[in-house]
Amino acid sequence: MATSALLVASLAACTTTGKATPPAPTTESHPPSGPVPAGLERFYGQSLTWADCAPYATSEDARSAFQAKDIQCARLTVPLDYAKPAGDTVTLGLLRHKATDAGARIGSLVVNPGGPGASGMVAAAGLIKPATGTGLAKRFDLVGFDPRGIGASRPAIHCLTDAERDADRADDSETDGSPAGVQKQEAQEKDFAAKCAQRTEDGTAMLANVGTRDVVKDLDVLRSVLGDEKLTYLGYSYGTRIGSAYAEAFPKNVRAMILDGAVDPDQDAVESLVAQGQGFGTAFTQFAQWCAAQQDCALGRDAAGAVKAFQDLVRPLIDFPVPVGDGRKLSYEDATTGVIQALYQESLWDTLNTGLNELKRQRGATLEKLADIYNERDSDGRYGTTQDAFTAIRCVDDPRVTDPAVILKAQQEYVKVAPFLDDGRPASAARDACAFWPVPNTSEPHVPNVEGLAKTLVISTTNDPATPYQAGVNLAKGLKGALLTFEGTQHTVFLQGVKCVDQAGVDYLVDGTVPPEGTRCSGQ
CATH class of the missing domain: 3.40.50.1820 (Alpha/Beta hydrolase fold, catalytic domain)
Structure with missing residues (x-):
């Protein structure tokens, strides 16, 4: 990330x-x-x-x-x-x-x-x-x-096929914090961990x-x-x-x-998640202030109302994704991923504003492209291995988090410090792939x-x-x-x-x- x-x-x-x-x-x-x-x-x-x-x-x-x-x-x-x-x-x-x-x-x-x-x-x-x-x-x-x-x-670490990665990005089930939603998310995370072990050469020995x-x-x-x-x-x-x-x-x-x-x-995995959320929350505030000074700001000319304007714009994507061509649709996940990609550097803020203005007209090509850059999806629909490797490495670099109460609290704190990423639905306590990882962690955070x-x-x-x-x-x-x-x-x-x-x-x-x-x- x-x-x-x-x-x-x-x-x-x-x-x-x-x-x-x-x-x-x-x-x-x-x-x-x-x-x-x-x-x-x-x-x-x-x-x-x-x-x-x-x-x-x-x-x-x-x-x-x-x-x-x-x-x-x-x-x-x-x-x-x-x-x-x-x-x-x-x-x-x-x-x-x-x-x-x-x-x-x-x-x-x-x-x-x-x-x-x-x-x-x-x-x-x-x-x-x-x-x-x-x-x-x-x-x-x-x-x-x-x-x-x-x-x-x-x-190389390999977990998902290109088609499976596309399908994963199009699936907004992580917004469902109900018991059935949690069960579905955890089944997907468990399947991901199993595929990493099956598809990576040397399997668990490599992982x-x-x-x-x-x-x-x-x-x-x-x-x-x-x-x-x-x-x-x-x-x-x-x-x-x-x-x-x-x-x-x-x-x-x-x-x-x-x-x-x-x-x-x-910093442990939970603390790191919340701290990073605070970082993106601050960056979004900086973007909103910049955007409010632009004549065509997609979020309006009042920076104080930017979070709500953004939420009103992207939340409908959970139920009604926007077609972007080639059979693909801009999901809520991809829209927010595209925004996160653009928040990494000020030089992309103008592109982000363009993408948000497009979304107001039910077009999602720019935000989808930003999400593709983040996910390393090329013009032929092929993915790099960064996202697979990201998960595999983090799962052995940090102790796994399995307590639903800890996970739920972290998700709730995350949207407090990054309110633009609040999807408006109950937070999920679903465990991630690391909770089902086939090998134990080999490191843990500490002052060296x-x-x-x-x-x-x-x-x-x-x-x-x-x-x-x-x-x-x-x-x-x-x-x-x-x-x-x-x-x-x-x-x-x-x-x-x-x-x-x-x-x-x-x-x-x-x-x-x-x-x-x-x-x-x-x-x-």
């Missing part, structure tokens, strides 16, 4: 005219760098063969992103289960843009955009242009990786080892194989959880780490123990809709790192054109200089 804005910005940045000439394959080897855990020597010292990225594309987004110039891709092999390093293995997709000034090269900058479930390869390709503009591309190899089970990595616990071990293997004694890392959104977990597991292996759009390290960690830099945005500002404050405190505040309404900000933020981040990554305590940035 928390990566869409970055992904959209990245794809726009990386698209090129004409296809780049594929690079000739090259094999590189380095002796293991830094400490090597016992039994993992063959992984830490493996060779990588860098070649054309086109065969790694698994989606329309990836095909577009991988047309960027001067990129190479490779596969990294890691244990499926680190407790059994001699057993089965999985592979991770890697993308690299080499430093353009070999004499000034510092090392690799490894990127993860979060999700969980988003492609680090696609994100890294999209960051080439801004990294070039800020000078980072001269000093660092820009490296993106698809975490285990995601994107080009193999095997048991896709969490952040294992990703950080993969990240340390990657650090060594790239020839870096210490890791330089850029994590966005849920990528901050990977970063903080790596900092705890390998504190002395960190050179520098920027964590932007932080996930609170000590990071003794010996180098100074980190956390960037937090005051009106971040997906990862509220206080989460960044808490993460910086937990890591004993520096905090950089950006005053704005968007999700993540580094390398997105805000000069104050970009300069502070570049200075830190290049020479370790953190901004003075209390530093705040605004504007562009």
